[in-house]
Amino acid sequence: MTNPSAAVTVIIADDHQLFAEGLLSMFAADEEIRCIGKAGSGEELLAKLIHNKPAVIILDIKMPVMDGIKVLQLIKKQYPEIKVIMLSTYADRNTIQNSIANGADGYLFKNANRQELKNAILGAIANNPSFPDLQQSMDSAKERLKLYTLTYNITRKELEIMDLIKVGHTNQQISEILFRSIFTIETHRRNIMQKLHLRSHAGLTRFLFETEF
């Protein structure tokens, strides 16, 4: 280490031990980043913070019982000086905006790479928060469409509706959001289910989450 005192201290909160331990080893040899702990739940993290305050927290959004956004709120209320980077498996516009609204200092996907995570950490302490860019989101949406088109022949509109179904909207709500007749939405939905070989709404929701759609 060239300058150990300058290393950014980090705590990782993720309910998957393997993931948390992986990140720990990832930065074990890093001079700029020093992981000083991990937590398997929001509760555990908050307890740890009482005696051990890092510069940055890497916070998984999807955790049992207390979700990441709630934990973010509590941290920012009690320790506004600690930077928090949210980690998520997928891009939900709502969650991203919620994170921003609650003072997160970054938002990263789990399929980011090591360098991107490091940049996010260093960016956070430099008051340079990084969030998924609109343009980039569009690109990944295109990627996804291409993928789904190839395997299931899902069209642009169908994908759009799948997103809205995943967020939990009913056909009625979707029809209002898209300014279309509910019959149109029903038709799209029917086509989606046919293409994915599904038979029920539950099956569709299941598919959307299981494939990390």
Add this chain to the structure above:
Amino acid sequence: MTNPSAAVTVIIADDHQLFAEGLLSMFAADEEIRCIGKAGSGEELLAKLIHNKPAVIILDIKMPVMDGIKVLQLIKKQYPEIKVIMLSTYADRNTIQNSIANGADGYLFKNANRQELKNAILGAIANNPSFPDLQQSMDSAKERLKLYTLTYNITRKELEIMDLIKVGHTNQQISEILFRSIFTIETHRRNIMQKLHLRSHAGLTRFLFETEF
């Protein structure tokens, strides 16, 4: 390294780069295990295997487009000598049994720790596959019940029904599985939704997946 030639070669297949890279660094300093690659999808993995055969593959079950079980089948068909350890976020009895039926050499949860993963890898090459134990599953079910009871006051029966809902069963099907009246299931479901402050089936399914229930 005391004996480099004896190191078990491993390839990791997971669509989350951070996770895969984390595991790579995790065993970077390990003498017994040598990670020789990673893949972000089933397709990428299969392509890699043509020129680069490891002793063990660590295979995430939940991957876009081609799911882990399908990948497992293809691997075992073409390269029966390669050991495959399945990785999953949660314990779905069906998936575990499917993995066993298709010749997997182990099944691990993502909230296992480093040592458990290492044991699974070494166990796999020693023809000593490790799968979630029935007794252990029961214990984790109890843990989960305790957790949900504390936060939401979910009862044993309600938890049982939540499991069946998650798998995609309708009230009718659940009533047949449990030999109970459909009215009973409806009542339970209503109580579940009330306790979790949810208003629709979609919301419930969403909850079940988002909280990694």
Add this chain to the structure above:
DNA sequence: CCTAAAATACCAACTAGTAGGTATTTTATT
């Protein structure tokens, strides 16, 4: 410009789940 695919819209009959009730039986705990 033509054409095929995609998106739009509608109808009717049906199945599944929700909401607001009530009420009995079973099980666990003092």
Add this chain to the structure above:
DNA sequence: AATAAAATACCTACTAGTTGGTATTTTAGG
């Protein structure tokens, strides 16, 4: 043995989603 919680069961009216049709308009590609 008393009691409280949990599990069971039923009814009605209602909302949401499914299925099997049909048909028109828009859009993108050759």
